[in-house]
Every structure is written in C-alpha cells, then in structure tokens.
Amino acid sequence: MQHVIIGAGPAGVIAAETLRKLAPRSDIALISDEPEPPYSRMAIPYYLVDHIAEVGTYLRKRDHWYADQRIELVNDRVASIDAHGHSLGLSSGHSRGYDRLLIATGSSAIKPPIEGVNLPGVHNCWTLEDARHIIERAQPDSSVILMGAGFIGCIILEALASRGVKLTVIEMEDRMVPRMMNDRSGGLIKKWCEAKGVEVLTSTRVNGISEDGHGRLGVNLGMGDTRPADLVIAATGVKPNTSFLSGSGIEVDGGVVVDHRLRTSAPDVYAAGDVARGKDFSTRSFTVQAIQPTAVEHGRVAATNMVNGLEIVHQGCLNMNVLDTMGLVSSSFGDWEGVDGGDCAELFDGDRYRYINLQFEDDVLVGANTLGMTQHIGILRGLIQTRVRLGASGKRALMANPLNITEAYLKATQGTTSSM
C-alpha cells in the first residue's frame, strides 16, 4: 500500500507516524515544499527571541528518525492531483502514484489587500524564512509596526519587544485577540501591553503602506496620521493552502471539505490539520480551526482511517488556545462566548490581571476564558469535552468561585466519598 502525505507539519508527521504503527509494511512518503526538515511553526516565536536555534523548531529531534521509521521525505511541491488516476503531478516534473492520499498542506499567512503590502520590509510571521527576515530588520531602536493583534500577533510581541524595538500594534477590532478572548480579557491584555511600553491601537485600520525612497516605510492610518517604520509585520490571519486543488474535483469550501472520517469528496483522499474544514466539538459544524491540537488529532484520525480495516468516526475537535502575551498567559476553550439560555460565572481582578469566565449549558461546562492562570487549566478541556454533568451543587460551587475547577473535576468524576 502506497500512502502519500502532502505537507510536513504536525498533521502530516503525526499521520506518517500513525500509519507506520498501524500499517508496518506500507510505503509512506511525506512531501514538503520547504527545504528544512519538518518543523513546528508553534516554535517560531521562541526562535525569534533566540531561546532556541533553528533545530529547536524541528518536530522530531532524534537523528535519522524518518529513515528509521521508513518515512520517505520528499522535497517537492504538488502541482496537481489526478484523483481519478490516483496520481500527483509534482513541480519537479515528476509524477507519483498513491493508493491513499492525505492532504495536510496547512495554511499560509495572508496579507491585507492594501497598497504597499508587498514592499520590501513588509513581512508575514509564519515560516522560518519569514522569521529570518524579521530578525534581520528588527534591530534595537528600529520602529516596528505589527498589523493584527490576533493569536500570532500577540505571541510574537514579546519576541519583538525583547529585541529592543519601538513597537506599535494595530488591530481593526475593538480589542486584542478578538477571536479567542472576550471583551473583558481582551481589554486587559491591551492594558498589559501598554503598561509594557507597547502602543496598541484598536479599532484602527491601515489604509496603505508607502516607502520614502530610502527604505523607510510609512504606515498610513488615515486622517493624516502616517507612522514611520523599519519593519511592518502582517499578522492578519491565515488561509488554508488549497489553490493546488483547483481542477482536481476535490471539494473546497473555506477549507477542504471532509466528513466524519476526514475523507474528502474524492475516493482514497483524506485531509487533516489547518487545511481541513473538520468538525468542531462545540458547534457540531464544520470549520477550519487551525490549531496545533486539532492538527495532531486530525493526523491521527485520518491516518487510522487510511488503513484498510480500521475506522474512526470523528466527533469533532475542541477549539482551544493558550497564548502568552508578553508574559500574560490567556486561554480559551470551546464555546467561550456562551450558548443561548446558558449561565456564566466570572471573576475579574483587573489590577492583578487575573480573570476567569466559565460558560455553562445546564450543569455542563461548555466554554471558558482565563487570564493569568497557569495551573490545572487542562481540566477545563476535560470538563468540557467529556460533557460531564457537574450536578446542581457542583455547578453552584463553580458559580460561587469559578477558580475551583480542580475541585469541581474531582467531585464530578471521582466523587469525594470514595478513594481515587
């Protein structure tokens, strides 16, 4: 059996390793168009602060891991898929057949459709290549403008600030990380950044970027406000890498359309990770989550389903995130915006940058936002994803003090009248 995986991010690598375990005799090829060994974009912020060398970003650290696993690494780009003929056309001119194919091509950073966005000095922060450009330009005392205060924008703030740059963040929405944190916590993150010397402009748009003829950039915020910059970073979102699928007949709608087994519309073709529009645990709808834990789960589920005789019906991934914004840790889980008819428990301590918000449906936890919490937050995932009933007293205890999540978990799952 020939298993071919396109894309060597976490979804692709986990899928390859899962296939090796479940189908010891099959051939497995992992095709990547980036020159580096498979690496983790999650680690790039730590590479930017020089905490790790490039090798520290690699997904697997052991020597000869892929060779030992008999996973063939192919450095090429898939230009086209002939789903009917079970064959791939590669940019190198070669073609390659497959019995089962996994599309795990991930996503790419987008640039906003404004003038000057392709000028030298305007970069995304997504690939190792991007990171090298940023390191080169983000010199001490240089002016850096970061467009977008989403997850990626926030997580690279510390890396940029620690390089001694003058930093301005521009966000269209009214708060920081608007797709992960509610207004109270997003507001606190803004206050935190400002206290650390970062200028944060929310509800602000960039109209265009210009260059003064000497390599200095100007970022036009409208109403005559143009900010000078040595480096502009566009962290304004990502989109699934699906363009090579046009003409393949494989259905794409926002991301690659998949079913509960992560099968695409073409026979023997599966999709996983940032590129796949997989099922969301909370909403039960199909959406692109583009988060690391989902990439890992997709990789494992898709690979299992690619093996003859095995089948996993996927119930959906929980959308969750943890973010460190200049030392302030925030997290979000599931339906953090709440559900109709649900209840909410909240504790706000703005002076200490501590916050927790729990969302319930009946006596079941369905979502959460936390700020300044680093202990036992995984329990929020456990409570939400097991849909465990807390009971009236368990819920009442959390409504009274939402910080007592571990106690709620112990009560709900083990009882406190019997041993663990």
Place this chain on the structure above:
Amino acid sequence: MMKSLLIEASKCTGCLQCEMACSYENEGVFNPARSRIKVFTFHSEGRFVPYTCTQCEDAWCMQACPVDAIVINAQTGSKDVLEDICVGCKVCTIACPFGTVNYNQDSGKVIKCDLCGGDPQCVAACPTAAITYVDADATGLSRMRDWAAKTDNAAAPH
C-alpha cells in the same frame, strides 16, 4: 511490571508532606506552590484528595507537544519533560484533560510528575500510606483512564 502511583484519598490527612517532598526533590525548595502533586481540600466534607499525573497511556501532553519535548521514560513509563527542548508554548497544558502539566513562569518551561525517576518522594514522605507506588495494574486508575477515553471523543476504532 511498570509501577504507578496509587492514591487513596480516604487515607489522606491533608498534611501536605507530599507537596513539600515533591518541591524539594524537584525544585530544591520546600514550597507547596512548586509541587507537582497537589492536595485538594473539601472543607465541607473534611476531605483531602492528592492529585497528580497518572502517566496515562494516551499521553495527550506528549502527542500535543510540537517540539518533541515530552518523551516516555523507558524505565518507569513516566512521560518526562525534556527541559532543554521545551520551548514553553504551553500547548500541553491545555491538551492534558487532567490539568497535570503546568507552566512555570520562572523557568519558562512546563513541569509535570516524572515519578522522581522511579523513587517517588511523595510516597516516601506520606505518613499514612495514602500515596503508594505499586504495580500499575493494581492502582485502580481505571476511573481516570475512563475519563481519558471519554475525552478522546474521536472514539475507538470500530
């Protein structure tokens, strides 16, 4: 035979010796706040429940790690954090449905129980044998394992 921690909450008196021993062994200080095992108190019932990593089979933390910093200890079966490889991204801290991998802001790394390499100090310190280190099959961790399986809503292969 692999061994694991058996926690019998009914024997716990809440003395916190386990937390002291753990923090001293792993952090060099007597400070319950730095312990990998935590004793939770249920005041209304006068009960105490020690709580730490079960070294679960699924190892959500290990699977979720984007840089290969959590590995299985071949001797003890524990899932160990390699400090020099951990970048501190914290994905494991939200992936673990038990909440037993936690971020340490001082070190910028995550910490979790590693069974002290096979000689767990919480066990040595516990005066009432509420925490013992016994053959894995005897620990009755099945309820936690059930919980892990439930979290794995991808469901078992059909």
